Amino acid sequence: MADPSSYRPKPGQIPDSPGVYKFRDEHRRVIYVGKAKNLRQRLANYFQDLAGLHPRTRTMVTTAASVEWTVVSTEVEALQLEYSWIKEYDPRFNVKYRDDKSYPYLAVTLNEEFPRVQVMRGAKKKGVRYFGPYGHAWAIRETVDLMLRVFPVRTCSAGVFKNAARTGRPCLLGYIGKCSAPCVGRVTPEEHRELADDFCDFMAGRTGAYIRRLEKDMMAAAEEMEYERAARLRDDAEALKRAMEKSAVVLADATDADLIAVAEDELEAAVQIFHVRGGRVRGQRGWVTDKVENVDTSGLVEHALRQLYGEEAGDAVPKEVLVPALPEDPDAVSQWLADRRGSQVSLRIPQRGDKKDLMTTVQRNAQQALGLHKTKRASDLTTRSRALEEIAEALGLDTAPLRIECFDISHLQGDDVVASMVVFEDGLARKGEYRRFQIKSFEGQDDVRSMHEVIGRRFRRYLHEKERTGEWEETPAPTGPAPTGPAPTGPAGPAPTGSAPDSAAEPREDDGRPKRFAYPPQLLVVDGGQPQVAAAKRALDELGIDDIAVCGLAKRLEEVWLPDDDDPVVLPRSSEGLYLLQRIRDEAHRFAITYQRAKRAKRIRSSPLDAVAGLGETRKQALIKHFGSVKKLRQATIEEICEVPGIGRTTAESVAVALASTTPAAPAVNTATGEIIEEDDGGSTT
Secondary structure, three states, X not given: XXXXXXXXXXXXXXXOOOEEEEEEOOOOOEEXXXXXXXXXXXXXXXXXXXXXXXXXXXXXXXXXXXXXXXXXXXXXXXXXXXXXXXXXXXXXXXOOOEEOOOOOEEEEOOOXXXXXXXXXXXXXXXXXXXXXXXXOHHHHHHHHHHHOOOOOOEOOOHHHHHHHHHHOOOOHHHHOXXXXXXXXXXXOHHHHHHHHHHHHHHHOOOOHHHHHHHHHHHHHHHHOOOHHHHHHHHHHHHHHHHHHHOOOEOOOOOOOEEEEEEEEOOOEEEEEXXXXXXXXXXXXXXXXXXXXXXXXXXXXXXXXXXXXXXXXXXXXXXXXXXXXXXOOOHHXXXXXXXXXXXXXXXXXXXXXXXXXXXHHHHHHHHHHXXXXXXXXXXXXXXXXXXXXXXXXXXXXXOOOOOEEEEEEEEEEOOXXXXXXXXXXXXXXXXXXXXXXXXXXXXXXOOHHHHHHHHHHHHHHHHHHHHHHOOOOOOOOOOOOOOOOOOOOOOOOOOOOOOEOHHHHXXXXXXXXXXXXXXXXXXXXXXXXXXXXXXXXXXXXXXXXXXXXXXXXXXXXXXXEEOOXXXXXXXXXXXXXXXXXXXXXXXXXXXXXXXHHHHHHHHHHOOOHHHHOOOOOHHHHHHHHHHHOOHHHHHHOOHHHHHOOOOOOHHHHHHHHHHHHOOOOOOOEEOOOOOOEEOOOOOOOOO
């Protein structure tokens, strides 16, 4: 535990200007980001007597090893920079709201020639108009089904659309009048876009004009005794009214607003948001978070506003945002919201009337969400804690292993040998820390040697990072034979070669971003039995690492093997600890085999033409189409290759050289008849 006085800035060093500050731990990892109107006053609060600090603040300042700050001109700039840094560094002591699910939106793809109405999830795309979010996808489909009667906009996929255009026959919706069938030319692109615009206007809340227009046309048709048309218009109006009834009117003045409510206790907080457009609730969403920093309701509201609008712009930010408590600096937050919207935004607490009543409903939803979350998580936390305690007891560890790394080797009959590393923290998968490796120091199938290589590469990188952060002063003497592969260069050895591009890159500067391979596990698990465990332990011993526990989980009998033990540890089949180890092992196996299959598929799809510099897919296909196969292309002369459109003599010579340098595969044999099967060689070799 660090003493905050050891890194406290000297008096007068901290400016009294607005700014953003970062606390870093001993690994130079950013653990907390905050903003302040006056940096000197705010930071002074962190360096008072530890007994006077809130327990969570005390934990943060004793975990930190340094503090730094950046001065900005205004509070709005500080708010923007704080949001950017929290998103970039993912500090462990900052409150971060996370959706418990991916909410569906009703989307209209206005960026296409023929806009399509569909359900969309995930990140928003440019040129697409979104409505929602909705609680369930079926609610969107019910609404769309009602509205297609009046606004028959395309809903089919690109494949269905192209197939209908090719055959000249629309899909079923085109026949029953719920699609205007632009695929077969029943309407022009301009007419179809007008339908899509009307659909968007109706969804945006401009509903009264359409219904009044339909009723007026219905009366006119009835007066002219066009009773069938009048009946159809009547049914259209009723369909729109039913669609409107699905979103109850909550604010009579057709307000566009977001209402945010917070329910909290000492440890956790839940946020609920109602999106009101045109006076109707158009969407709802919610988050739950741990209160890892000392924050009150005002701070939680500010965090929620950053999470909700940090990536939004334009009409996605409403004219009015109603909250249960104003942020610490409401003027700066209001200005930030206005900058994102492009016009004034009202940020206030509702005091009376319909808006206060609706806020009570949102608050009730937040309380229910927090209660439901605590009910679910109580079981999960208890189970995970018990599992980690059982593992610690079975393996003789002093404490529960909060970080566990598992390694697995995967190959297909000795080809495309790869390895995976998965990470679990507090019993949960940390997928951002997953890594994958290629085995290149030798050829063939040898799981034990592969495991030794991968463990050595991973922990040489760890020692390298340790040296960079100043935790390393002396080079430890190796206690075993030289590690497999290239000799280490200094304490850390060379960067691991043959790993995936993300894990093979050189370390970046100490900017606080999470470093790859920088943090050791308390427990290292390998997929395998005694030989694999011995190889992993030997790799650690060669690097002088003796504070990481090692074990292996063998698939056959689900036995846990420890180094230097002749007999395995057998955990009960009902053990939560065994179940957690199995989940970690299975996740490592899944990650490894996925990578191995991807490599194999890429190798199989390779072609001799891939080696020709500057030859793209279009010209490759032109060559194959002209000659019929790579086999016939290999037999062609340079002059014959030059006859292909787009192929010059220089390229033709490069193609001829590339094909001449590759040996064609041996002909296949029908094992039943003994006949040689003539391969067409359509451009792929294995």
